Amino acid sequence: MSADGFSAAPPPGARADWTIDQGWDAYTAVEHGVWDTLYERQAALLPGRAADPFLKGLEALDLHRGGIPDFARINPELKRLTGWTVVAVPGLVPDDVFFDHLANRRFPAGQFIRKADQLDYLQEPDIFHDVFGHVPMLTDPTFADYMEAYGKGGQRALGLGQLHNLARLYWYTVEFGLIDTPAGTRIYGAGIVSSHAESIFALDDPSPNRLGFDLERVMRTPYRIDDFQQVYFVIPSLQALLDATLQDFAAIYRRLEAASDIPIAEILPADRVFTRGTQAYATSK
Ligand SMILES: [Fe+2]
Numbered sequence: 001m002s003a004d005g006f007s008a009a010p011p012p013g014a015r016a017d018w019t020i021d022q023g024w025d026a027y028t029a030v031e032h033g034v035w036d037t038l039y040e041r042q043a044a045l046l047p048g049r050a051a052d053p054f055l056k057g058l059e060a061l062d063l064h065r066g067g068i069p070d071f072a073r074i075n076p077e078l079k080r081l082t083g084w085t086v087v088a089v090p091g092l093v094p095d096d097v098f099f100d101h102l103a104n105r106r107f108p109a110g111q112f113i114r115k116a117d118q119l120d121y122l123q124e125p126d127i128f129h130d131v132f133g134h135v136p137m138l139t140d141p142t143f144a145d146y147m148e149a150y151g152k153g154g155q156r157a158l159g160l161g162q163l164h165n166l167a168r169l170y171w172y173t174v175e176f177g178l179i180d181t182p183a184g185t186r187i188y189g190a191g192i193v194s195s196h197a198e199s200i201f202a203l204d205d206p207s208p209n210r211l212g213f214d215l216e217r218v219m220r221t222p223y224r225i226d227d228f229q230q231v232y233f234v235i236p237s238l239q240a241l242l243d244a245t246l247q248d249f250a251a252i253y254r255r256l257e258a259a260s261d262i263p264i265a266e267i268l269p270a271d272r273v274f275t276r277g278t279q280a281y282a283t284s285k
Contacts, residue, residue, distance in 0.1 A: 010097075011090055013090075014089070014090055017087075017097060017100070017101070018089050018090070018093045018094075018097045018108070019087045019088060019089055019108070020088050020089065020090055020111060021088065022070070022071050022072075022088040022111055023088075023111065024068070024070040024071070024072070027067065027068050027113075030116060031067075031068060031113050032066070032067025032068055033067075033116070034113050034114060034115070034116050034119070034128075035067050035068045035069075035113060035127075035128060036064075036066070036067060037116075037119065038119060038128050038132065038194075039063065039064050039128075039132065040064075041119075041196055042132065042193065042194065042196065042199070043058070043064065045196060045199055045200075046058075046187075046193060046199065049186065049187055049199055049203055050186060050187050050188070050193050050199075051179050051181065051186040051187060051188040052181070052186075053136075053137060053139070053140035053143060053188065053238065054136045054137055054187070054188055054193060055136075056136075056139065056140075057135070057136030057137055057138070057139035057140060058132075058136040060077065060081065060136075060139050061074050061077055061078060061135060061136060061139065062074075062077075063131065063132060063135075063136075068113060068127060069131055071085075071086045071087070071088060071109075074086065074131075074135070078135065078138060078139060081139045081141075081144075082105075082138060082139060082140070082141055082144035083105050083144070084105045084106070084107060084138045084144055084147075085105065085106050085107070086106075086107050086109050086130075086131065086135055087101065087106045087107070087108055087109070088108075088109060088110075088111040089108040089109065089110065089111065090110075090111060091110055091112075091124055092124060092125070093108055095154065095158060095163060096155070096158055098151075098154070099151045099152075099154035099155045099158065100151070100155070101151070102147055102148060102150060102151025102152075102154065103148060103151035103152045103154075103155060104148075104151070105144070105147075105148055107130070107134060107135060107138060107147070108130075109127055109130035109131050109134070109135070110124065110125050110126045110127050110129070110130050111127060112126055112127060113126050113127050113128060114126045114128065119196075120195070120196065120197060122195070122226070128194060129190065129191070129194045130190075132193070132194050133190030133191065133193050133194030134174070134190040137188060137190070140238060142238040142239055142241075142242050143188075143238050143241075143242075145242055146173075146238065146241055146242045146245055147174070149242065149245045149246060150166075150169070150170060150174070150245065153166060153245065153249055154166060156249065156250075157249065157253075160250065160253055162249075162253045162256075165219040165220075165252075165253060165256055166219070166249070168218055168219050168220075168221060168222070168223060169215065169218055169219055169245075171223045172213075172218045172221065172223065172231075172232070172233045173189065173213075173218075173233070173235065173241060174189060174190060175189045175190055175191035175192075176189040176191050176192055176202070176223075176229050176232060177189040177192075177213075177232075177233065177235060177241075178192075178202065178203075178210060178232045178233065178234045178235070179234065179235050179236075179237070179238070180234050180235070180236050180237075180274075185203060185210065185234060185274065186203075187199060187202055187203065188238075189202075197228075198228055198229075201228050201281075202228075202229070202232055205228075205281060206275075206277065206278050206280065207228075207230075207277050207278050207279055207280045207281035207282060208228070208229055208230055208231055208232055208275070208277045208279075208281070208282075209230065209231040209232070209265065209267055209273070209275060209276060209277040209279075210231075210232050210233075210234055210273075210274035210275035210277070211231060211232070211233055211234065211267065211271045211272060211273060211274065212233070212234055212236075212271060212272030212273075212274065213233040213234060213235040213236070213240075213241070213244075214233075214270075214271075215244045215245075215247075215252070216252055216255065216256065216259075217233075217262065217268070217270075217271070218233055219252065219256055220256065220259055220260070220261055220262045221261070221262050221264060222261055222264050223264070224264070227282075227285070228281060228282075230264045230265045230277070230279060230282045231264060231265065231277070234272075234274050265277070265279050265282065
């Protein structure tokens, strides 16, 4: 990939849009076993922690039929519910390719699965992160619209050179988002729901800040890619998230050019504070 986010050519064996065959028949018994272990661990942990749309989606797609899901079997139901499909890719794809898939309601998922001795692995997204973490939320019509809008916003941001701001929105919503519900704060971000340790940390640990979601505030906040987050943003509803995305980002980008980044652990007077974190975890590192 070039530095501006545009791709050169797909890797050998991949199609022009970087997709590959999932090759479901080639997964080994050990690989299917890794899925089952991870699935059972998360399915036991997430009721009462994950947002209802995630739990409903998990059930609707029946991702526990024994081993790694076959995309050919989950896609008809996903397509019927919201028009989305999952496509297999060899790993991370260039930004322009990624946005084109999202804008057309295709979610690119890593084809490979982590090793049995790396259950808490955090590196490049594998099929457990991508399918267990991301795909259940795509069964929710509002979230499905949000992801398409994000893809279209990404295509525009590429042309405007504003990807770093938009990437923060993805990070703090799609990957690490929390939602306020009458029953309490719940997880919907894929990076959390696919991680046993962060599913606990994100909700229960006194260390991180938990702040009300504000689009421009989020776009000014850097994030950590290598450890638990120091701040989580809580949306009031999926509809509010979608609505925030349907405004003109060009005007926001113009304002952001004149605004500085907000230090990751800072709380601003205008923030709605759900939790004022101790930051003890981050400072202990
Ligand atoms: Fe992800």
